Amino acid sequence: MTSCDLCVVRNRAICSALDGRELAALNAIGRTRNIVAGESLIWEGEESVLVANVIEGVLKLSTNTEDGREQIVGVVYPSDFIGRPFGGTAGQGVTALTDAKVCVFARRDFDAFAREHPGLEHKLLERTLGELDRTRRWMLLLGRKSASEKVASFLVEMAERLSGAGCRIDAEDPNRRWLVLPFSRQQIADVLGLTIETVSRQFTRLKTQGIVELPSRRDVVVLDFQGLVAEAG
Amino acid sequence: MTSCDLCVVRNRAICSALDGRELAALNAIGRTRNIVAGESLIWEGEESVLVANVIEGVLKLSTNTEDGREQIVGVVYPSDFIGRPFGGTAGQGVTALTDAKVCVFARRDFDAFAREHPGLEHKLLERTLGELDRTRRWMLLLGRKSASEKVASFLVEMAERLSGAGCRIDAEDPNRRWLVLPFSRQQIADVLGLTIETVSRQFTRLKTQGIVELPSRRDVVVLDFQGLVAEAG
DNA sequence: CGAGCAGTTGAGGATCATCAACGGATGTGG
DNA sequence: CCACATCCGTTGATGATCCTCAACTGCTCG
Numbered sequence: 001m002t003s004c005d006l007c008v009v010r011n012r013a014i015c016s017a018l019d020g021r022e023l024a025a026l027n028a029i030g031r032t033r034n035i036v037a038g039e040s041l042i043w044e045g046e047e048s049v050l051v052a053n054v055i056e057g058v059l060k061l062s063t064n065t066e067d068g069r070e071q072i073v074g075v076v077y078p079s080d081f082i083g084r085p086f087g088g089t090a091g092q093g094v095t096a097l098t099d100a101k102v103c104v105f106a107r108r109d110f111d112a113f114a115r116e117h118p119g120l121e122h123k124l125l126e127r128t129l130g131e132l133d134r135t136r137r138w139m140l141l142l143g144r145k146s147a148s149e150k151v152a153s154f155l156v157e158m159a160e161r162l163s164g165a166g167c168r169i170d171a172e173d174p175n176r177r178w179l180v181l182p183f184s185r186q187q188i189a190d191v192l193g194l195t196i197e198t199v200s201r202q203f204t205r206l207k208t209q210g211i212v213e214l215p216s217r218r219d220v221v222v223l224d225f226q227g228l229v230a231e232a233g
Numbered sequence: 234m235t236s237c238d239l240c241v242v243r244n245r246a247i248c249s250a251l252d253g254r255e256l257a258a259l260n261a262i263g264r265t266r267n268i269v270a271g272e273s274l275i276w277e278g279e280e281s282v283l284v285a286n287v288i289e290g291v292l293k294l295s296t297n298t299e300d301g302r303e304q305i306v307g308v309v310y311p312s313d314f315i316g317r318p319f320g321g322t323a324g325q326g327v328t329a330l331t332d333a334k335v336c337v338f339a340r341r342d343f344d345a346f347a348r349e350h351p352g353l354e355h356k357l358l359e360r361t362l363g364e365l366d367r368t369r370r371w372m373l374l375l376g377r378k379s380a381s382e383k384v385a386s387f388l389v390e391m392a393e394r395l396s397g398a399g400c401r402i403d404a405e406d407p408n409r410r411w412l413v414l415p416f417s418r419q420q421i422a423d424v425l426g427l428t429i430e431t432v433s434r435q436f437t438r439l440k441t442q443g444i445v446e447l448p449s450r451r452d453v454v455v456l457d458f459q460g461l462v463a464e465a466g
Numbered sequence: 467c468g469a470g471c472a473g474t475t476g477a478g479g480a481t482c483a484t485c486a487a488c489g490g491a492t493g494t495g496g
Numbered sequence: 497c498c499a500c501a502t503c504c505g506t507t508g509a510t511g512a513t514c515c516t517c518a519a520c521t522g523c524t525c526g
Contacts, residue, residue, distance in 0.1 A: 091366035118351035143426025193376025
C-alpha cells in the first residue's frame with residue numbers, strides 16, 4: 001500500500017490517470033512535504049529542479065520586475081500541478097499563501113516517468129490547456145478592466161474557486177456567500193495589478209453599497225452575489 | 234507522398250513528432266486553408282470544433298468584454314498550434330492579422346488521433362507549457378508596467394519573435410534592426426492594454442529620443458536596441 | 467502598555483483615457 | 497487630373513482614474 005492510497009486529491013490530480021501498480025512507481029520517486037505560509041518552493045529564474053502536486057493549501061505563482069514590482073500570475077489549489085516539466089528555467093516563483101502540503105518530485109525523475117506514461121501526460125496536457133485558457137481570460141481583466149471591475153471580478157472568482165474549502169453558500173439565500181480569503185490586501189493588489197490603497201477603497205465602497213460585509217481582514221460576506229457579478233463587467 | 238512532405242513548418246510544428254506513416258494518417262484528416270487578413274478562424278465562446286497548425290502568417294488570439302473592449306491575449310506565428318483540443322468551448326477568438334495559411338483539423342478527429350500518438354501529445358504539451366510561461370510573463374507587463382515600458386517591451390518582443398520574417402538585424406550594427414509590424418496601432422493598443430492615442434504618443438516619443446525611426450505605419454527601424462531594452466524595464 | 471503590522475482614510479498629483487480636431491495616404495468618381 | 501471621401505494615425509486640451517505619500521486606526525503580541 002502506497003501513501004497515495006490515502007491521498008485526498010488522489011482522484012482529482014493528474015495521478016488519477018494511473019493504476020495501482022503505476023501509482024506505486026510514482027510514489028517511489030516522490031515525497032510529501034509541508035510548507036508554512038510565506039515559504040517558497042520554487043524561485044523565478046532558477047533552473048527547474050522540482051515539480052509537485054498540491055495536496056492541501058493555496059499557493060501563488062508570481063513574477064517580479066527588477067525594481068521589485070510584483071505580479072501574481074496564478075493561484076493553485078489542492079489537486080493542481082506546479083512546476084515546469086521538460087527542461088528550462090522556472091518562469092515564476094511559487095510561494096505558499098497558507099500552510100500547505102505538496103507531493104514533490106525531482107523534475108528529471110518526473111520527466112522520465114511521464115514520458116513512459118502517456119495517460120499521465122494526457123492529464124497534464126488537459127490541465128495545462130485549461131490553465132492557459134484561464135490565464136488568458138485573466139489578461140482581459142488586467143488589460144481592460146477598471147479597479148472596481150477588477151475587485152468585483154476577484155471576489156466572484158474567489159467565490160467559485162474556493163467553493164468547498166473557504167466558501168459557503170447560504171442555504172436559504174444562494175445570493176449570500178461567506179468567503180475566507182487566502183490573500184492579504186497587498187496580495188490582492190498584486191493579483192489585480194493595483195495598489196493596496198485602491199483595493200482597500202474598493203472594498204469599503206462595496207461595503208458602503210451593501211454588496212459585502214467585512215467582519216474581519218480575511219473574511220468577506222457577499223450579501224448580493226448577483227450585484228457583484230454585475231460589477232465585474 | 235503527403236502534402237506534409239512539402240510543408241515548410243514540418244520540422245518545427247508538433248507534427249515533427251511523427252514518422253512518415255503517422256504523418257500520412259494525420260494528413261488524411263487535415264486540410265490546408267487560406268485565410269485573408271482580418272478573417273476569423275475561431276470565435277470566442279463557441280464550441281471548439283477545429284484546431285490547426287499555422288503554416289504562414291500571423292494571427293491574434295483575443296477576448297472581449299460584453300461592452301466591446303478587446304484584449305489581445307496571444308499572437309501566433311508559423312509552426313504554432315491553435316485551438317482547444319479535448320473538449321470545451323473556445324476561450325478566445327482567433328483572427329488573422331496578415332494573410333495566412335493554416336492546416337486545420339476537425340477537433341474530434343484530432344483528439345482521437347492525438348490520444349493514439351503520445352509523441353504528438355508530448356510535443357503539444359511542451360508547446361502548451363511554453364506558451365503558458367510566455368503568457369504569464371506577459372501578465373507582468375499588463376499589470377505592472379507603465380505605458381512607455383509596455384511599448385518598449387512590445388517592440389523588443391517583436392524584434393525577437395519576427396526574427397527571420399519581418400525583422401532584419403543590421404549586419405554592421407547589431408544594435409540596429411528593421412521590423413515590419415503585423416499590427417495596426419489599435420491592435421498594438423489591444424495587446425498592451427492601452428488606447429491608440431497613448432501608443433501613438435509613445436511611438437513619437439521614442440522617435441524624438443532617437444531610439445527608433447518610423448518610415449511608414451507598419452515599419453519600425455530600431456536605432457538603439459539596447460536603449461529599447463533599457464526602456465522595457 | 468507600547469511596538470509592530472495590516473489595513474484604512476485623506477490630500478494631492480501623475481498618468482493615461484477621453485474627446486476633438488487635424489494630417490497624410492489611398493482610392494473613387496466626376 | 498483633381499476634388500472628395502475614407503481610413504488610419506497624430507496631436508492637443510481636458511479630465512478621470514488610480515498612484516503616491518502621509519497620517520491614522522485597530523489588532524496582536526511581547
